[in-house]
Amino acid sequence: MIPIWTDEIFLQKLTNFVQALAERYDGNESIAYIDIRSYGNWGEQHLGLIGGEYLTSDQLEQLYITPYKEAFKKTLLVNPWGDKRYNTAYQWSIDNGISIRRDGIFKYSDGTECKMAYGKLPSIFEFTSNYKWMVENNLWSQENLLQYMDNGKPSYIQFDASLYANNKEFCHEIGNKMGYYFKWKEVTFSDKIIGNEKQEITLDFINEGVAPLYEPCTVYIGLMDQNYQLAKKVKTEIDPHTWKPNERVQEHLSLSVEAMKEGDYILALGFFLNENDEKPTYLLGNSNKTEDNWYVFGKVKLESPQEEYSIKNSDDHFLINGYDNYESNIQLSHLKKDSSYVIDLYINQEWVKTIPIDSTQEKVNQKLTMDFIEGKNSYEIQIKKDNQIQKTEKKEIYVCHFIRNINEIRAKLLDGYKHFEHAFQEEISQVNGLAEEIENLKSLLNQLENSSQIQVNKSTELMEKHYELGLTILKAIPAKQTLANTMLEQLNEIGGWYEDLVSISLVDEEDFTSNQTEESIHQVLVLINNNKDLEMIYANEIIESSQLCFEKAHYLYHLEEENNMKIGLAVSKNLHAKLLATWANQFANLYLDEYIESNPIMLSYSNSDLINQNVTATLSAPYDFQVTNNHQAKTYTFTQNGSFTFHYSIRGQAKEITATVTNIDKTPPTITGVEEGKLYFDEAKPIVQDENLQEVKLIVNDQVFESYETNTTIKVEGIYQLIATDKAGNQTKVSFEIIETPDLNYQIKEDKILNIKNNTTKSIFDQTIRINTSYQIKRQNKVLTNADKIATGDILETSGGQTYALIVAGDIDGDGEVGTIDLVKMRKYLLGAIELNDIEKLAADANVDGKAVGIQDLVRLRILILSKDN
Numbered sequence: 001m002i003p004i005w006t007d008e009i010f011l012q013k014l015t016n017f018v019q020a021l022a023e024r025y026d027g028n029e030s031i032a033y034i035d036i037r038s039y040g041n042w043g044e045q046h047l048g049l050i051g052g053e054y055l056t057s058d059q060l061e062q063l064y065i066t067p068y069k070e071a072f073k074k075t076l077l078v079n080p081w082g083d084k085r086y087n088t089a090y091q092w093s094i095d096n097g098i099s100i101r102r103d104g105i106f107k108y109s110d111g112t113e114c115k116m117a118y119g120k121l122p123s124i125f126e127f128t129s130n131y132k133w134m135v136e137n138n139l140w141s142q143e144n145l146l147q148y149m150d151n152g153k154p155s156y157i158q159f160d161a162s163l164y165a166n167n168k169e170f171c172h173e174i175g176n177k178m179g180y181y182f183k184w185k186e187v188t189f190s191d192k193i194i195g196n197e198k199q200e201i202t203l204d205f206i207n208e209g210v211a212p213l214y215e216p217c218t219v220y221i222g223l224m225d226q227n228y229q230l231a232k233k234v235k236t237e238i239d240p241h242t243w244k245p246n247e248r249v250q251e252h253l254s255l256s257v258e259a260m261k262e263g264d265y266i267l268a269l270g271f272f273l274n275e276n277d278e279k280p281t282y283l284l285g286n287s288n289k290t291e292d293n294w295y296v297f298g299k300v301k302l303e304s305p306q307e308e309y310s311i312k313n314s315d316d317h318f319l320i321n322g323y324d325n326y327e328s329n330i331q332l333s334h335l336k337k338d339s340s341y342v343i344d345l346y347i348n349q350e351w352v353k354t355i356p357i358d359s360t361q362e363k364v365n366q367k368l369t370m371d372f373i374e375g376k377n378s379y380e381i382q383i384k385k386d387n388q389i390q391k392t393e394k395k396e397i398y399v400c401h402f403i404r405n406i407n408e409i410r411a412k413l414l415d416g417y418k419h420f421e422h423a424f425q426e427e428i429s430q431v432n433g434l435a436e437e438i439e440n441l442k443s444l445l446n447q448l449e450n451s452s453q454i455q456v457n458k459s460t461e462l463m464e465k466h467y468e469l470g471l472t473i474l475k476a477i478p479a480k481q482t483l484a485n486t487m488l489e490q491l492n493e494i495g496g497w498y499e500d501l502v503s504i505s506l507v508d509e510e511d512f513t514s515n516q517t518e519e520s521i522h523q524v525l526v527l528i529n530n531n532k533d534l535e536m537i538y539a540n541e542i543i544e545s546s547q548l549c550f551e552k553a554h555y556l557y558h559l560e561e562e563n564n565m566k567i568g569l570a571v572s573k574n575l576h577a578k579l580l581a582t583w584a585n586q587f588a589n590l591y592l593d594e595y596i597e598s599n600p601i602m603l604s605y606s607n608s609d610l611i612n613q614n615v616t617a618t619l620s621a622p623y624d625f626q627v628t629n630n631h632q633a634k635t636y637t638f639t640q641n642g643s644f645t646f647h648y649s650i651r652g653q654a655k656e657i658t659a660t661v662t663n664i665d666k667t668p669p670t671i672t673g674v675e676e677g678k679l680y681f682d683e684a685k686p687i688v689q690d691e692n693l694q695e696v697k698l699i700v701n702d703q704v705f706e707s708y709e710t711n712t713t714i715k716v717e718g719i720y721q722l723i724a725t726d727k728a729g730n731q732t733k734v735s736f737e738i739i740e741t742p743d744l745n746y747q748i749k750e751d752k753i754l755n756i757k758n759n760t761t762k763s764i765f766d767q768t769i770r771i772n773t774s775y776q777i778k779r780q781n782k783v784l785t786n787a788d789k790i791a792t793g794d795i796l797e798t799s800g801g802q803t804y805a806l807i808v809a810g811d812i813d814g815d816g817e818v819g820t821i822d823l824v825k826m827r828k829y830l831l832g833a834i835e836l837n838d839i840e841k842l843a844a845d846a847n848v849d850g851k852a853v854g855i856q857d858l859v860r861l862r863i864l865i866l867s868k869d870n
Contacts, residue, residue, distance in 0.1 A: 005039060005055055006063065014038055015067045027074035032156070033124070034072060035101065036079050039064045044103065045082030054085065061089040069096060078124060081113045094120055102152065104128045106139040111152030122155030122179065122214045131163035142170050146177070153211045153245070155179035176285065181209035182240060183285035184269065185248065187297045194305050199255035203269070203297075207243040208285065217241065217282060218275045221255055222268040222294050223302075230294070232260055233270075240271065258362055262304050268294035308333040309383050309391040319556065319563045322372060322401035328381060328393065330366040335359040336385075344382040347372065372399045375552075398559070400569050403500045406451050413445055413501075416494035424487055431476040437469055459505040460575060463498035466491070467579035474586045481590060482831060485538040488583060489833070492545065499576055503568030514554060517574050520581035521546055527588045531651070533623060534595050537824065539588040546580035549573045592651050601625060601650065603657055606637075607664030608692060608728025614639055617659030625650035669693055669724035669732045676734050679867045681741045684720075685713040686734065692727040699723070701859055714738060717847075718859055719866065737863045740847070744768075747848065748804070753796065755848045756808045758818040758864060760790045774799045777806070791816030792843040807842045810861045814843070818864050826858055 003010050018038075025031055037043025039060065041050045055063070068077050077098040079090055090100055094117050102113045103126035114123035125148070127134060134140040149157075157178050164171045186204040193199045201221070207213075219238035223231045238251050270280030270293065280293040288296045314327040335341060341357035345368060357364055370379055381393040403409050417438055421428060428434050444462060448454060470488050477484050524543045528536050550573070557570035599622060606616035616637045619627065627634050629647045636644045638661040645658040669690035674680070688696050688710055698708040699721040714720065717740050724732045746769055747754040756765065762777055763786035775798045777784040779791065793814040796804040810818035812825045826844050828834045830853070836844060844853040846860035 002050055002052055005052070006059065011063055014064075018067045018071045022068075022071035022073075025075065026072045031075055033076040033078045033099070033122075034068070036065055036068045036077055036098070040082050044080040045086060054083070057086050057089040060086050061092055065089060065093055065098065069093075069098060076122070081109075087116070091116060097121065099123055101126060105148055105158075106134055106141075106144065107137075109148075110144075111148035111154065114152030114154055118153040119212060122211065123152060124156040125149075125152060125154040125178075126158045130160050131166070142167065145174065149174065149177060149210050155211050155214065176208065177210055179209050179211050180207055180213040180240075180243070180245075181285055182207055182213075182243065182271075182282075184295070184297070189267065189298055189300070191299065192301045192303065193255070193257055194303055197305065199253075199257065199300070201253040201255055201267075203238075203251045203253070204248060205240075205243060205251065206248045207245050210245050212242075212244060213240050213282075216273060218272045220270045220272060220280075221253065222270050223257060223260070223300075224266040224268055224290075224294070224296075226264060226266070228266065228290050228294075228296075230292070231265060232257060235275070257302060260302055262302055265300050265302055266296055267298045267300055268296045270294045305334040307335060307385075307390070311381055311383075311391065311393040313393075313395070317563050318396070318561050319398050319400065319559060319566055319569075320372075321404075321565060322374060322399045323403065326370050326372065326397075328368045328370070330364075330368060330381070330383070332357060332364040332366070332383065334362070335364065339386050342384050343368070344384060345370070346380040346382075348377055348379075372397065374399055374401060398556075400556075400565065402503060402565055402569065403497075404504055406448055406454060406501070406504065409497050409500050409504075410445050410448050412497045413494060414442060416490075416497065417442055420487075420490050420494065423490065427477075427483065427487065431473060434469065434472050434476070437465070437472060441465055441469075454501065454505045456502065456505040459498070459501045463495065463502055463572075463575060464579065466495055466498055467583065470583050471586055474583070474590060481538055481587070481594075484587070484590075485541070486831065486833060488538075488542070488587075492580070495576060495579070499569075499572040502572035502575060503565070506568040506571060514550070514557075514574055517550055517553075517578040517581065520578055520585070521550060524581055524584045524588060527585065531588070531592060531623070534591050536588050536591045539584050539591060542580055542587060543584040546577045546584060549577035549580060553577060595623075596650060599623075601648065601655065601657060602729075602731075603646075603659050604729050604731070605659070605661060607661075608667065608726055608730055609664045610662075611664035613664060615661040615664055617644065617661060619646050619648065619657065619659075621650070623650065625655075628654075663728060667726075668730035669696075669726050671722055671724055671732050671734045674722065674734050674736045677736065679737045679739060679863070681739060683713050683715040684736060684738055685711075686722050687711050688722070688724045688732075690724065690726045693724065694727040695723075695725045697723040697725070701862075717856070717863070719862055737867060739860070739863050739867070743848070751802075751804050752807055752842060753804045754807045754809070754842060754845075756790050756806055758808060758810060760808070762786050762788050762790060765790055771796075771798065789816040793839055805839060807839065809848055810843065810846045810864045812836070812840050812843045814839075818861070820865065823858075823861055823865060826853070826861055829853065830855070830858065 021034075025034065035043075039055065040046045041048050045060065047054055065079065078101045079093050079098055081090065081100050081102045094100065099121035100114055100117045101124035102109050102111060105111055105125050105127050107128040111125060114125065117123040128139065131140065155178060157174065159171065182205055184203050184205050188202040189199060217240050219236045219240065221234045221236055223234070225231050234255055234257070236253050238253070243249050268290065271282035271284070273281035283289070283293065284295055286295050290296065308331070310331040312329045314325070314329070320326055330343060332341065335357070337359050339359055341359050343355040343357065343366060345352045345355075347370060355366060355368075357366070368381065376396065376398055378394070378396045382389050383391040403412070421438065428438070441462065444465075470491050473484055473487050521543065524539070524546075528539055528543065553570045553573035556566055556573065559566055601619055601621040604618045604620060606618065607613060614637050616635050619625075619634045625648050626632065627646055627648045630636055630644075634646075636646070636659055638644070641661050643658050643660045645656055647654070647656045649655070667690070669688055672687045672689075674684050674686040696708070696710045698705040698714075700716070700718045702719075715738075717738055719737050721733060721735045742757075743755060746756060753769070762784045765777075766786070775796050777790070777794050777796050779794050784790075784794065790806055790808055791814050792806065792808045792811040794806040796806055808816070808818070810822055812822040815821070825834065825836070825840070829836050829844065836853075841853055844857055845851070846857040846864060849856075
């Protein structure tokens with residue numbers, strides 16, 4: 001019975017059968033392939049002998065091949081070649097993973113039909129009939145079969161027992177020739193491997209079969225011990241599927257054998273169907289095979305690698321940005337598992353951290369992130385093995401904190417102005433034009449929003465406008481220098497962000513011109529030095545900041561390294577220094593103007609009584625001045641009563657004063673009871689005497705004591721100047737200090753020892769203190785000697801483990817000396833410009849009364865400074 005090949009019921013039944021077949025046999029490891037034999041005579045896709053209407057190629061593809069394709073996902077499918085009219089369907093099948101089988105070899109085919117699958121899928125030869133029949137019909141020929149194999153390139157060929165029995169050697173020959181037949185011909189390698197190095201191996205292969213390998217295959221190198229037991233299996237990148245018949249192929253391998261013990265090993269080659277197989281699957285045409293199908297090709301000696309240490313920095317420049325993470329990447333390889341390894345980090349010669357290393361790892365990667373201060377820094381990284389330094393990395397760097405983003409800088413500046421306006425709201429409203437200048441700057445900054453670049457002249461202009469705010473303040477409040485300094489300090493903090501704005505605007509290298517800045521600084525220093533008597537504290541502070549900026553600019557510019565930050569930072573800091581010098585010059589002139597106004601030049605006479613002698617009028621002042629008439633003489637001698645006008649110049653200002661003589665009096669007032677520069681305890685009673693006494697002025701702590709009664713006892717602690725002036729203008733001045741009788745005993749309160757005097761050595765301290773146990777005094781873990789002076793913050797440690805912080809009255813900065821720096825810190829603290837810590841506050845309590853630090857402590861500190869050499 002011949003079915004109707006397109007009948008739907010037949011086709012549905014066929015599909016059901018194919019699906020059931022696939023459910024049972026798809027993926028079965030015992031089945032090499034499944035024939036698609038559902039159409040034609042013997043299911044061989046032709047109608048020979050049975051007749052009927054042929055399907056089209058498309059119908060064969062859709063109705064008979066596709067159901068198999070959809071059902072079988074794992075096992076190879078094969079079409080029996082039936083008719084050349086179906087070559088299109090066969091080619092489609094091959095492109096979709098379905099191979100070809102040709103029967104009738106010898107009588108009906110020379111095998112060429114199978115070649116369409118060559119290089120893609122394994123194909124199959126089937127003889128016309130059995131061996132005996134072919135011999136009887138004069139069809140069998142060894143030579144012809146070899147030719148047919150070259151024609152069709154089959155991977156499978158039909159055999160039967162009779163054929164093998166009569167053609168044993170030939171069967172062995174075609175058994176190797178069909179499909180693939182791999183041999184390695186030559187191998188090149190080194191007989192020694194260092195554990196951390198790769199062994200370069202070259203292998204020459206040849207495929208003596210007629211077809212490539214179609215099955216999955218992974219090639220491994222095996223390392224075996226002397227008993228041929230596998231020690232390590234290393235996957236290679238060799239792809240045998242590319243080895244074409246009769247072509248010699250050379251494969252290059254890089255063999256890595258890390259984490260293996262030292263010793264002698266045997267190198268072998270294995271071809272695996274599945275990567276997870278215990279033993280190699282495929283056989284080669286070589287004879288030196290182990291029982292486990294590994295092919296041995298040589299012996300090697302494995303030696304352990306040397307330890308390796310590597311330290312690499314994230315930034316190799318000397319100049320770095322403090323806002324960027326500075327990292328060192330440390331790599332340690334091939335560590336000895338029985339050794340101890342650590343990494344020590346030192347920054348600015350001080351230990352920072354120790355990082356232990358796990359020596360059980362083959363390779364260790366450690367990242368170190370370091371934090372630095374502004375300016376010059378150094379660091380050292382030490383890699384130690386068993387407490388012995390193996391590798392050291394030392395480097396000096398210079399750190400500048402530098403923002404690169406315009407919008408971030410703009411936000412910092414606007415926030416700075418916001419805080420400035422809040423802190424000085426009332427003062428800003430009292431300075432004509434200051435509020436408008438600030439608003440103008442804020443408006444210009446807002447124009448930079450979302451900008452990615454700014455021109456250097458624009459950024460420089462903004463910075464200069466900002467520092468003009470300080471000049472506006474100084475011109476408006478010359479009598480309030482403390483307030484002006486406080487406002488300028490905050491403006492200068494804001495000005496630091498303009499440095500960054502100028503820096504990022506320098507896209508090209510600008511000329512670094514520092515002569516003008518250096519000259520401006522020099523002029524201010526000369527002005528201050530020529531007027532040291534005025535103690536221009538704030539002007540000094542500003543010019544010191546200017547000098548520091550200038551030194552940094554000069555240093556940065558002359559760094560011998562290529563760095564895209566260098567020029568921008570140098571130019572911006574140079575401009576900052578120049579603008580600060582302008583501030584300092586204005587501030588210094590404020591001191592001069594106020595001092596001249598409050599300390600006018602004095603006119604004195606050689607005589608105060610009416611006598612018949614010449615009288616000499618003399619000009620004097622506590623500062624230098626020049627007379628521009630009278631032959632530059634500062635004296636004028638009267639031969640008779642009258643007047644003479646002196647013209648003089650003081651600190652560049654033209655002045656005049658008229659001397660008038662109406663009497664003679666040579667004797668100035670006398671002051672007894674006190675001596676110049678002397679220190680009195682608890683009280684002093686100056687006595688002023690003069691027949692023509694006109695005025696006695698007592699100045700205490702730089703302030704005139706208005707209610708002072710002449711010749712009375714003074715009992716208040718302070719710094720005094722007594723000025724007695726007679727009616728003729730003669731003066732007598734005596735400066736002295738009064739201090740309460742000091743308590744020489746030390747005060748021990750909880751863990752503090754107070755009331756230690758300036759210049760107290762440890763030896764003197766030991767004679768005075770009453771502690772019934774042995775002790776040491778340390779400063780930063782260094783024990784003081786008997787000759788060392790005690791300083792605030794030193795620690796006294798008793799043998800019993802008690803500790804006391806030592807407080808030297810007035811030594812606020814803890815340098816062991818009571819001096820100007822301590823006075824400046826106390827003034828700033830009282831003005832609210834800085835904060836003191838608890839130890840500093842105890843030292844600032846100069847009179848050791850236990851009360852909050854105040855004016856009396858400031859006075860006591862000044863007295864201590866003035867009298868410390870007496």
